[in-house]
Amino acid sequence: MGIRERRQREVAGREQRFLGAARDLIRQDGLLNLQMSKVAEKCDYAVGTLYQHFVSKEDLLVALATDEAQERVDMFQRVHDWRASTRERMIGFAVADMLYARRNPGHFRLFQFALTEVVWGAAPASRRQACLDANAPLRQLTLALIDEAVRKGDLDLRGLRPDEVCLAPWAMAFGMHSIMHTEGLLEHHEVREPYHLMLRHLSELLNGLGWKPLADPMNHAAFDALAERICKEVLHEYVC
Amino acid sequence: MGIRERRQREVAGREQRFLGAARDLIRQDGLLNLQMSKVAEKCDYAVGTLYQHFVSKEDLLVALATDEAQERVDMFQRVHDWRASTRERMIGFAVADMLYARRNPGHFRLFQFALTEVVWGAAPASRRQACLDANAPLRQLTLALIDEAVRKGDLDLRGLRPDEVCLAPWAMAFGMHSIMHTEGLLEHHEVREPYHLMLRHLSELLNGLGWKPLADPMNHAAFDALAERICKEVLHEYVC
DNA sequence: ATCAAATTTTGAATCTGATTCAATATGCGC
DNA sequence: GCGCATATTGAATCAGATTCAAAATTTGAT
Numbered sequence: 001m002g003i004r005e006r007r008q009r010e011v012a013g014r015e016q017r018f019l020g021a022a023r024d025l026i027r028q029d030g031l032l033n034l035q036m037s038k039v040a041e042k043c044d045y046a047v048g049t050l051y052q053h054f055v056s057k058e059d060l061l062v063a064l065a066t067d068e069a070q071e072r073v074d075m076f077q078r079v080h081d082w083r084a085s086t087r088e089r090m091i092g093f094a095v096a097d098m099l100y101a102r103r104n105p106g107h108f109r110l111f112q113f114a115l116t117e118v119v120w121g122a123a124p125a126s127r128r129q130a131c132l133d134a135n136a137p138l139r140q141l142t143l144a145l146i147d148e149a150v151r152k153g154d155l156d157l158r159g160l161r162p163d164e165v166c167l168a169p170w171a172m173a174f175g176m177h178s179i180m181h182t183e184g185l186l187e188h189h190e191v192r193e194p195y196h197l198m199l200r201h202l203s204e205l206l207n208g209l210g211w212k213p214l215a216d217p218m219n220h221a222a223f224d225a226l227a228e229r230i231c232k233e234v235l236h237e238y239v240c
Numbered sequence: 241m242g243i244r245e246r247r248q249r250e251v252a253g254r255e256q257r258f259l260g261a262a263r264d265l266i267r268q269d270g271l272l273n274l275q276m277s278k279v280a281e282k283c284d285y286a287v288g289t290l291y292q293h294f295v296s297k298e299d300l301l302v303a304l305a306t307d308e309a310q311e312r313v314d315m316f317q318r319v320h321d322w323r324a325s326t327r328e329r330m331i332g333f334a335v336a337d338m339l340y341a342r343r344n345p346g347h348f349r350l351f352q353f354a355l356t357e358v359v360w361g362a363a364p365a366s367r368r369q370a371c372l373d374a375n376a377p378l379r380q381l382t383l384a385l386i387d388e389a390v391r392k393g394d395l396d397l398r399g400l401r402p403d404e405v406c407l408a409p410w411a412m413a414f415g416m417h418s419i420m421h422t423e424g425l426l427e428h429h430e431v432r433e434p435y436h437l438m439l440r441h442l443s444e445l446l447n448g449l450g451w452k453p454l455a456d457p458m459n460h461a462a463f464d465a466l467a468e469r470i471c472k473e474v475l476h477e478y479v480c
Numbered sequence: 481a482t483c484a485a486a487t488t489t490t491g492a493a494t495c496t497g498a499t500t501c502a503a504t505a506t507g508c509g510c
Numbered sequence: 511g512c513g514c515a516t517a518t519t520g521a522a523t524c525a526g527a528t529t530c531a532a533a534a535t536t537t538g539a540t
Binding site: 030031032109112113115116117118120121122128132139158159160161162163164166167168170171172173174175176178179182183184185188189190191192194197198200201203204205206207208209210217218220 | 270271272349352353355356357358360361362368372379398399400401402403404406407408410411412413414415416418419422423424425428429430431432434437438440441443444445446447448449450457458460
């Protein structure tokens with residue numbers, strides 16, 4: 001009875017080992033120098049076996065991005081379940097990303113690459129779908145928070161759909177991550193503490209959306225305090 | 241005397257032809273299928289000649305992104321010089337991008353790819369610098385507008401540096417472009433008219449930044465009117 | 481325990497497409 | 511027209527992803 005299942009578990013375990021090896025190699029040599037044969041070698045398997053799991057290098061890359069999404073989702077879930085105002089939790093999502101980026105500095109670079117026409121288009125549709133599914137909770141949790149905010153009177157949609165509101169912070173966060181993780185883009189800009197800035201700009205965006213309680217953008221200390229509080233109360237396990 | 245110069249002009253002209261051919265091939269077959277030999281062939285040159293201009297495929301891609309930046313800069317310049325409030329001109333930048341994306345739908349995809357570790361890191365440093373330089377005016381014009389807004393009392397920096405304010409709309413626009421141009425990302429989101437939404441969210445962000453005169457987010461018609469006006473008065477040559 | 485069928489693993493061979501560079505051609509001043 | 515310098519060529523090379531026939535292993539029946 002369990003034979004088929006055992007095998008399945010073994011295979012799943014091997015897949016994780018391949019992904020782990022790929023992650024290590026990327027950390028060590030950069031995305032640029034990732035080679036399929038090295039990944040197989042690092043796990044003491046033949047390339048052919050690696051190709052049993054991933055039909056192409058692109059498939060592997062998208063799978064890796066998918067795999068890494070889980071932890072990010074967990075962090076978002078924690079924040080969502082936190083007993084705090086909807087607005088604080090919205091900021092909490094950004095703090096989660098901040099911590100996540102610190103623990104896994106390569107993720108956003110990889111993700112950006114995976115979403116590129118060249119990689120995304122060459123990965124099998126099923127893998128793309130799995131990647132979208134793995135990331136879907138981020139949207140779901142944000143939408144749930146938006147709904148809750150509307151119900152509680154913290155937010156007025158002003159004719160927008162929840163998804164349309166959701167797009168605003170999403171775009172800002174996505175853009176910030178992309179810009180920050182691209183070598184040389186911010187170098188000549190006079191920007192201190194990009195992540196702190198991200199929280200502030202997100203806060204200004206929420207003010208602009210009329211998401212109550214509105215924050216005083218001058219109150220620098222309040223941001224630090226909030227971020228600190230989120231790290232301590234909600235995401236302590238993820239602080240590094 | 242002019243011999244050396246003529247040759248230089250010929251070479252520069254050829255470079256443009258190569259870039260044009262690459263652009264055409266990408267439009268036709270997708271970024272995914274771009275081949276150096278095809279680019280050379282399309283211009284009736286040997287591959288070796290192509291490599292005289294671009295030391296690698298990555299070099300060519302970054303050069304292409306660089307080349308395309310010029311038109312975008314021109315549009316921003318037009319908007320910057322427009323006789324209108326600082327806030328209207330800020331929105332104008334986004335409208336320019338909107339039109340630009342319509343005329344050159346591949347640009348943001350290419351740009352996103354070029355900024356990727358894999359391409360960016362493999363391109364020669366000089367080419368990367370050229371690309372940054374070509375895009376620098378976008379930042380300069382935005383900073384100039386921010387300065388002007390501060391001088392006129394439309395905007396209070398509230399302790400931020402101009403570059404730090406600049407980052408907010410930049411990140412949002414960058415994020416929006418990236419999300420919109422990635423196949424399958426927005427498909428299941430209930431988003432109508434992504435570009436219209438972008439103007440609205442940018443406007444909300446500017447409200448949050450306290451950039452006067454504040455706009456009423458409910459006034460749907462005012463946005464359309466402003467966008468329309470910018471197209472007509474400032475960017476008519478670029479409307480397609 | 482033994483065997484043959486079925487499944488899995490292997491890695492050398494193949495294939496694709498970027499990149500090189502020795503040979504060839506062209507342009508230049510004399 | 512000659513010899514040098516420079517530019518062009520494209521077949522050869524190279525890197526690395528991908529394949530697939532052979533070898534190994536597992537399974538289930540006897």
